[in-house]
Amino acid sequence: MSNIIEIQNLMKVYDNNYTALDKVNLSIKKGEIIALLGPNGAGKTSLISNVCGISSITSGNVFVEGYNVEKEYRKTRDLIGLVPQELSLEPFEKVWASVKFSRQLFGKKRNDNYLENLLKKLSLWDKKNQIIKSLSGGMKRRVLIAKALSHEPKILFLDEPTAGVDVELRKDMWSIIKELKNDGVTIILTTHYIEEAEMIADRIAVINNGKILLVDKKDNLISKMSKKTLTIYTKQILKSIPHSLKKFNLRIFKNEKKLEYDYTASGNKTGITTLLSKIKSSGIELIDVQTRQSTLEEIFVEIVNND
Numbered sequence: 623m624s625n626i627i628e629i630q631n632l633m634k635v636y637d638n639n640y641t642a643l644d645k646v647n648l649s650i651k652k653g654e655i656i657a658l659l660g661p662n663g664a665g666k667t668s669l670i671s672n673v674c675g676i677s678s679i680t681s682g683n684v685f686v687e688g689y690n691v692e693k694e695y696r697k698t699r700d701l702i703g704l705v706p707q708e709l710s711l712e713p714f715e716k717v718w719a720s721v722k723f724s725r726q727l728f729g730k731k732r733n734d735n736y737l738e739n740l741l742k743k744l745s746l747w748d749k750k751n752q753i754i755k756s757l758s759g760g761m762k763r764r765v766l767i768a769k770a771l772s773h774e775p776k777i778l779f780l781d782e783p784t785a786g787v788d789v790e791l792r793k794d795m796w797s798i799i800k801e802l803k804n805d806g807v808t809i810i811l812t813t814h815y816i817e818e819a820e821m822i823a824d825r826i827a828v829i830n831n832g833k834i835l836l837v838d839k840k841d842n843l844i845s846k847m848s849k850k851t852l853t854i855y856t857k858q859i860l861k862s863i864p865h866s867l868k869k870f871n872l873r874i875f876k877n878e879k880k881l882e883y884d885y886t887a888s889g890n891k892t893g894i895t896t897l898l899s900k901i902k903s904s905g906i907e908l909i910d911v912q913t914r915q916s917t918l919e920e921i922f923v924e925i926v927n928n929d
C-alpha cells in the first residue's frame with residue numbers, strides 16, 4: 623500500500639504560544655482506517671485542521687497524494703472530506719439542499735445520482751425533504767457525513783464521529799465506515815471510545831501533548847503490549863505461597879480460592895507449564911484455570927501514563 627498522506631515534522635504553535643503539535647511525523651496508507659487516540663487536548667483536532675488546510679501550519683510539511691497542502695490547497699482540499707467534531711449545520715435547511723450545497727462549494731459538476739445513492743447508503747433518503755432541525759442527533763451526524771462525502775473525496779476525516787451517540791447508532795456508524803473503506807476511501811478518525819478503534823481500525827496512532835507516541839497495526843499493538851493474567855482456581859484458600867512457587871510472583875487472595883499469575887503475551891516462554899506442574903507437586907489442588915488479556919484501553923492508559 624502506498625501512502626496517501628505524508629506528515630513531516632509538523633509543528634503547530636497557536637497565537638498564545640501554545641505548542642499543540644510538536645514535530646509530528648505520520649504516514650497514512652491508501653485505503654486504511656487509522657484511529658487517532660489521545661486524551662482531551664492531545665492535538666487530534668489540531669492535526670486534522672492542519673492536514674485539511676483549515677488552520678495554518680507553523681512549520682513542517684503535509685502532502686496529500688503528493689500535493690503540498692499549503693501550496694496546492696485547492697487540489698488537496700478537493701481530495702478530502704471532513705466531518706468536524708462540532709455539529710455545524712444550518713437548522714432550517716433541508717437535508718437534500720444541504721448536501722447538494724456542499725457539493726457545489728467544491729465546484730463539482732451536478733450529480734444527483736451520486737447524492738441519491740449517498741443518502742440511501744446513509745439511510746437518509748426518506749429524510750431528504752426534512753429540515754435538519756427536525757432530525758435526531760444521530761441523523762444529524764449522518765448528514766454531516768453525507769456533506770463531507772458530497773464531493774466524492776478519497777480521504778475522509780471523522781473527528782469523533784460517535785461522541786454522544788448511543789450504542790446502536792455507533793454500531794451503524796461503524797458499518798458505514800467499513801463500507802466506505804470497501805469503496806476505497808481512506809479514513810482517519812479520532813475517538814475516545816477505545817472499543818471503537820478496536821472494532822474498526824487497521825492501525826492506531828497514539829498522540830499525547832502534541833507528540834505521536836506510537837503508531838502500529840492494531841493487532842500488533844494488542845499482541846505486543848498486552849499482558850495476560852492466568853487465574854488459577856484452587857480447592858482451598860491459600861494462606862501463603864509455597865517456597866517452590868515464590869519466583870512466579872503469584873497473587874493470593876484473602877477470601878477467594880484463587881491465585882493470579884501475570885505474563886506477557888508476546889514471549890514464547892510464558893512459564894505456565896512449569897508453574898502448573900510446580901503447583902501440582904506442591905500439593906495445591908487445582909479446580910480450574912482461566913486467562914484474560916489486557917484490553918486496548920488498558921494498553922492505551924499505560925502508554926499515555928508512561929509519557
Ligand SMILES: Nc1ncnc2c1ncn2[C@@H]1O[C@H](COP(=O)(O)OP(=O)(O)OP(=O)(O)O)[C@@H](O)[C@H]1O
Binds near residue numbers: 666
Ligand atoms: N485556537 C487555539 N488557540 C490556542 N490554543 C488552542 C487553539 N485550538 C486548540 N488549542 C489548544 O491546543 C491543544 C490541542 O487541542 P486540540 O483541539 O487539537 O485537542 P484534541 O486532541 O482534539 O482534544 P479533544 O479530545 O478534547 O477534542 C489544547 O490544549 C487546546 O487548548
Ligand SMILES: [Mg+2]
Binds near residue numbers: 666667668707781
Ligand atoms: Mg478534538
